[in-house]
Amino acid sequence: MLKRVFVAPDPGRIRLRFASRAVIGIGLAVALCGFVGHSLEAAITGGLAALLALFTVTDPTVRGQAVTTALLPAAGLPVLALAAALHDAPAARDLSFLAVMGAGVYARRWGPRGHALGVFAFMMFFAAQFLHTVPAQLPELYTAVALSLGAASTVRFGLWCYERRLPVPAPPAPPEIGGRLRVTTRQAVQATLGGAFALGLGQVLSDHRWYWAVGATWWVFVNTTSRGETLVRGFRRVLGTVIGIVSGFAVAIPLDGAAVPTAVVVAIGVFGIFYTAAVSYSWMMFFVTVMAGMLYGALGxxxxxxxWLRVAETAVGALGAVLAVLVVLPVTTHAVTDAWIQRALRCVHACTADAADRLAGSPLADPAPRVAELEVLLGRVRLSLAPLVHPLNPLRARKARARRVLALLDDCAREVRGLALVAADPDASHDARLTAACLRVEAAVEILTSPRPGTVPAAPAPAHRTPAAHPALAHLHDLERALAELVSPLSHAPYAASANA
Known part of the structure; x- marks a missing residue:
């Protein structure tokens, strides 16, 4: 399983660059904290700040990323001060933690920037509980955060700003589902109530480590929308934590906080977190758990x-998230999946139109950004369909349809990528048949995304034989066939366009 994660496709080596830059940026941040004589607690806080800046800031432009990074202290430092001030006031501390949690989830409605600021604020409160921060430590912690964000920014925007040469699409905003409340509002309510459940039960398990349960609830909600996604995310979080704990017995306990080996293992953990985040939540949580174990070892x-308490608290937090999404303002898997599939199909059409314009001689048309956007949208479709294709799902017919949809959407993406490559060739010429094929693709997408309840889409016009001499037409006709074959699984599946329950 781990081998499959590390050999997963990595177009442009984005994940490798992402992980390698994180190790350098966080390593530099911690080294600078040590150089100026900060305590271990301050170095950990600074390292966490650098990690969050490199991990959660995903604005579509480099300038936007820089602005969001600069705003992180404004969101996080007041929260850190609040958590420290409430160190000896448990009731007020707990209520404030839940308020920060709800506000952090609600902030996702403002896109990648709101998401990053919300995560940073929550994790500053979490870090204060992890390190038992008191007000007297705040000046040192503030300095460590500022120094670490500066180090991370130097690496990200100066030494290794690969986004300038290799643009990375921003995560798409959650789809809007029918109802009186927006998805982000529903999730804010769910996360707050799920966090309250986790906090209460977590404190029954431990008066000192209860915050792990709240943290588990929080991270289960990150990048999920429907109840099905949350169920799968909760399962994977517990699984990754258990595997990480087993490794903790083998690695963290024997090292007993030894400085150099601990630093090496933490660096490996950072690399693993960043490298596996996009392809396996379970393995990402494995590396998070190993790293946390090493930090506890360093703290003695x-x-x-x-x-084992870490496992129990994680299970409690996952349970809190699951109960919240099942009972409180639930968002169905079918409705969310339908929305993501429709967005992916519209992106397929946009990619095709841009490629056709490029082949027709338009110098302004460029399908490459659309292709990158399509890859991101397909990732969201896979996440949304994960509950249906999960091995434990007993509904075989739905599982088969979901797998068929994924396979055909992957076919669409492959043909669109091929079409974009042909269009990028300056020697490629326009053919009148391209216009007709693009119109058929547009018609197919309109049929597949039809909002009329109960309507079974008709198949697009059959594709003609493609001359081998024209690769663009070959890709378009194969794309047509994939879209035509999507009619059946989408029209018979509960997540088809007619299912908006």
Missing amino acids: VLDAALL
């Missing part, structure tokens, strides 16, 4: 009982 509080 690691033992077997603490590791």
Whole structure:
């Protein structure tokens, strides 16, 4: 399973660049904190700030990323001060933690910037609980955060700004589902109530480590929309934590906080978190758990009982998230999946239109950004369909249809990528048949995304034989066939355009 994660496709080596830059940026941040004489607690806080800046800031432009990074202290430092001030006031601390959690989820309605600021604020409160921060430590922690964000920014925007040469599409905003409340509002309510459940039960398990349960609830909600996605994410979080705990027994406990080996393992953990985040949530959580175990070892509080408590708190947090999405303002998997599929299909059409314009001689048309957007949207479709294709799903017919949809959408993406490559060739010429084929693709997409309830889409016009001499037409006709074959699984599946329950 791990081998499959590390050999997964990595177009443009984005994941490798992402992970390698993170190790350098976070390593530099922690090294600078040590150089100026900061305590271990301050170095950990600074390292976390650098990690979050490199991991969560995903604006579509480099300038936007720089602005969001600059705004992180404004969101996080007041929250850190609040958490420290409430260190000896448990009731106020708990209510404030839940308020920060709800506000952090609600902030996602403002796109990647709102998401990054919300995560940073929440994690500053979490870090204060992890390190038992008190007001007297705030000046040092503030300095560590500022120094670390500066180090991370130097690496990201100066030493290694690969986005300038290789643009990375921003994560798409959650789709809007029918109802009185927006998805982000529903999720804010769900996360707050799920967090309250996790906080209460977590404190029953431990007066000192309860915050792991709240953290687990929070991270289960990140990048999920429907109840099905949340169920799968909760399962994968617990699975990754358990595997990480087993490794903790083998690695973290024997090292017992030894400085150099701990630093090496933490660096490996950082690389693993960033490299696997896009392809496997379970393995990302494995690396998070191993890294957390190493940090506990460095703080001198690691033992077997603490590791098992970590598993129990994670399970409680996942349970809180699951109960919240099942009971409180639920968003169905079918409605969310339908919305993502429609967006992916419209993107297929946009890619095709841009490629056709480019082949027709338009110097302004460029399908490459649309192709990158399509890859991101397909990732969201896979995440949304994950509950239906999960091995534990007993509904075989739905599982088969979901797998068929994924396979055909992958076929569409492959043909669109091929078409974009042909269009990028300056020697490629326009053919009148391209216009007709693009019109048929547009008609097919309109049929597949039809909002009329109960309507079974008609198949697009049959594709003609493609001359081998014209690769663009070959890609378009194969794209038509894939769209035509999508009619059946989409019209018979509960997540088809007619299912908006």
